[in-house]
Amino acid sequence: MFKRFIYLEWKAFTRSASFATNLGLKILIFFLIAYFSIVFLALGIGAFYILKKMNLDPLVTVNKFLIYYLLMDLIIRLLLQAIPVMNIRPLLTLPIKKPTIVHFSLGKTILSFFNFVHAFFFIPFTVVLIIEGYDVVSVILWYLAMVSLIYINNFLNILLNNKDNLFAIFVGIVLVLGGFQYYKFFDITNYTSVFFDGLFHTKWMFLLPVLILMGLYYVTFHFFKNNLYLDAGLSTKNKIAKTEDLTWLNQFGTLGTFLKNDIKLIKRNKRSKTTVIMSVVFLFYGFLFFTNKIEAYNNPIMHIFAGIFVSGGFLFTFGQFVPSWDSSYYQLMMTQNIPYKGYLSSKWWLIVIATVVSTLLASFYLYFGWHVYLTIVVGAIYNIGVNSHLVLLAGAYTKTPIDLDSSKGAFGDKKAFNINTMLISLPKLLLPVALYWIGSKVMNPNLGLAMVAIAGLIGFALRDKVFSLIEKVYKTEKYKTIDAYKQKG
């Protein structure tokens, strides 16, 4: 039976419309995976000796910070690891036992990269421990416990996937714990390291995580099995709808018509709602750069990079997917008397408004000095002038339909923000970074900032020209887009 499922999965993968267009992206992801694997591998081998050199007991130190490692892993999973969605509905009435369906869906997650990447750290680390004369049995039992802990995270992510706001709560927990530890107020690791050390020193203790993992698998399994009904986990929740007129937008003519629609689009669909949350997260992204706490980020080039990101959250998460947001009713749009210009400028204005609001909210960065905030303002100018056009242009070639109605309950994939989004964002950052770099080399960082701002202003001035160009692309791509959007998922 599993063989058939795998066959179905393979077909779904190779036959999706986005497969061909995204092949480049897939290759990029492959390189990203290879990169992280190597980084973790190097870390796994090197950690022991580095810690030793710092006169720390490697195993004790690893155990001490393991709680943060696991929490961060869970956060990253909640953010990035998508739950494999199998097309379950058609299978329900076929002679397949429900446990088989659930086992397969869960089994698929075990093979996820998010689990394997840890092996690249833990296996070499374990091997090094054995080579360096630690007790072999203890080390192996400790390793087993680690694997179980990683997989506990895996299943926790699945169970928690449908709850909102958990991501924010976990980030909050880590920040509070980290803050307390930093200011020596309360050190959580004093308590947790006892447990993690115990996994090494006490032979039977490895059973604890193993048993928890088994229990968790059992719970997840039953949670899904019990929800495998059209009116439970696979159901669509009906919300009480309220008709909104938003008449104040009428004064903007056609633009208002589309704006009204877009506002409802963002408000009423889970996937699009996440884009707003992500813009807020992006807002705080700059802290990593401007607090100068991380050495690698502490240079002006990285600062302009952050400047673009701080105000660009909405642009990157929403703008990138225009017109995919309208994919489910694209045929309607193409038969109505719709001026592309009105359609595009509505999206453009949304992006601009979001960018401006983000920039205003980001004024708290003034705390780090006016230069930091100036960087953010320049980033915003560039976002409005250049990147907003770039995303709309790129969107014309985006052929991935977005299933807005995907409220498929427990099995639905609601993650709007994934690795793909990040990857297509990168090119939009290279040009301003390059401009800034040239400016700084020629004279000083201020010239760099000025050059980026000027690029933004030029882009803004060329707006009408760019819009006509995008319009043309939309028209030539029309049939292909319609065709791709017809194939859902």
Next chain:
Amino acid sequence: MIQVNNLSKTYNGTTVLNIETLEIPKGQSFGLVGNNGAGKTTFFSLLLDLIQPSTGNIINNDVQVNTSENWKPFTASFLDESFLIGYLTPEEYFYFIGDLRGQNKADIDALLAKHEEFFNGEILKNKKYLRDLSKGNQKKVGIIATLIGNPEVVILDEPFANLDPTTVNRLKKIIKELAENPNVTVLVSSHDLMHTVEVCDRIVALNKGEIVKDIQTSRETLQELELFFAV
């Protein structure tokens, strides 16, 4: 009103539609019948410029549809539920289409009031988004939306499918009313020969993409068609 010239559509060497010439005069109610895969939806999609013709073209009121977009203001259509915007309430959807077709709120309200019976109390003020309506009710919304802004060409693909018997009869009444207007050309496709014969002046049967029958409706039409599709 609608003139088809040497139209064909080929996918990977298979011709799915091939119409040498077809003329639909203004004011006619035109029925398209045929089995699955006969090319009905392909024809409508070509007429709406949703797919590109392999050869030939369609001229809708002096506008060649695959080169100009000027047919859009006077043409209204509903092919399937991908013409609906799932996250809007029915009212919002009607107002949105109304905005695009240059109608104000009062015009739309008047139209909706006129078709209250058709909605059977299941559509308006029901606190549901379109995505949460049943297939039949979604269809009702889509069909009425095509009447917004007094279009001159109305295209409905399989309008009778998924509707309950009462609604089918109400829909027939609406289509007949439309057909009576000499300025409105109605194009309807269906598997149901009887319904089509009832509402259309002229019926064209497609088979494997070719026109196999083209008849003005009379008392014998239904018989003739049933004979043709007999097994």
